[in-house]
Amino acid sequence: MGCGMTFASPFLATLESRGFIHQLTDAGALDAAAAEGMITGYIGFDCTGPSLHIGHLVSIMMLRHLQAAGHRPIVVMGGGTTKVGDPSGKDDARPLLDDAAIAANMASIRTAFERFVVFGDGPSDAVMVNNDDWLSTISYVPFLREIGRHFSINRMLTFDSVRLRLDREQPLSFLEFNYMIVQAYDFLELNRRFGCVLQMGGSDQWGNIVGGADLIRRVEGRQAWGLTTPLITRADGSKMGKTAAGAVWLNRDLLPDFDYWQLWRNTDDRDVARFLKLFTDLSLAEIDGVMAGDINAAKVRLATEATALCRGQEAADAAAATAAATFGGGAGEALPKFAVAEPVTILDALVGLGFAASKGEARRLVAGGGARVDGEAVVDEGVMVGPGGKVSAGKKRHGLIIAV
């Protein structure tokens, strides 16, 4: 969508040209600040799950572009805000997580960032902080007097996150109602600690972000800005992040490299150009070149570039090589494997590889003509497969039987 403006600062110009910008506050002043010198910006991430997923990728890429343009990114782990729970875009309150669960999720999540931004002590090196560090020590009455007085209930009631709940007569607890205040306070705290002047996030965060920028202006008398991305959906209307098979995790231990690569490889034709801009480092000129060629080659390029960013070049190349070999009729190393001591039936092999949830489902797969051993369709469910065999379910799912 974008705002159609032209920007003087490389950072905003890049975001705009690549489709990252949905809304931003005082574009002219932010552009001037970013053009003039280094700025510090942040994005917060909740720790409600064990890993971030590709729905978070747009935000992560913005931090990457921020750093690439010579600015300083701050990754805020929402150890504290996760305890409150963001009502934005939700009909119901999320179950509250305990400290141990949040800490575990946070530890798992932080590893994903190391591939996208460079952490360190240099001026534009990324910083990671946990907002629990300052939120958990807040004293109630002093907080109300310093921060709470700047928030108008009248206005808070008009924010979408609150209004939608009230309009639908869904419950909204006082705890959740405070989320925006707590997030606004984060921005203030980051402004004080790091001179952070920009908060970015998804479009559902607009209210929270503006709240923070307002708070900084009122308390510190300084200007701060907010920027949101559009909600990225696939051509079929589905949201990024999830497929019917489950969340598309960034962490390798939750989703194998090959599966991650395959996911991008199977991108809808209509999404390829857009995704190349959002999820790879290729320049716009390179993308034009790629798109001018074969669409399937473009998808391979998207898959390899996106996988390299998230999982490393080596993993991306291995996945690409495996795909080339496997879909060329052979088999690649990165395929799922099932270790057996002696030959098993095709049914057990399909279940063992995770291609069928039950023997009944495996049976149906065979009956429907979808099962293959070494490329040959299996018609008899009694067929045995031993180590070295390649088992396929449909055209896209392939696995290897190996010896224990």
Next chain:
RNA sequence: GGAGGGGUGGCCGAGCGGUCAAUGGCAGCAGACUGUAAAUCUGCCGGGUUUUCCCUACGUUGGUUCAAAUCCAACCCCCUCCA
């Protein structure tokens, strides 16, 4: 507090004493066509069992029946209207 309506398979939504593992739609999986895409058409779509067999399922717990998702009772939860 009073009066109604409802809770069904991943989701939506029929069924309202046996013929119900439960119509239909969506999602999903597979086949055909293709390009590891989309669209379209076809099949499958609780679990086990080499299959006119067994198990588990229609909010929960009991009951009536030869037989219940379907009837009764109590309880839990949701919605609407009245106070």
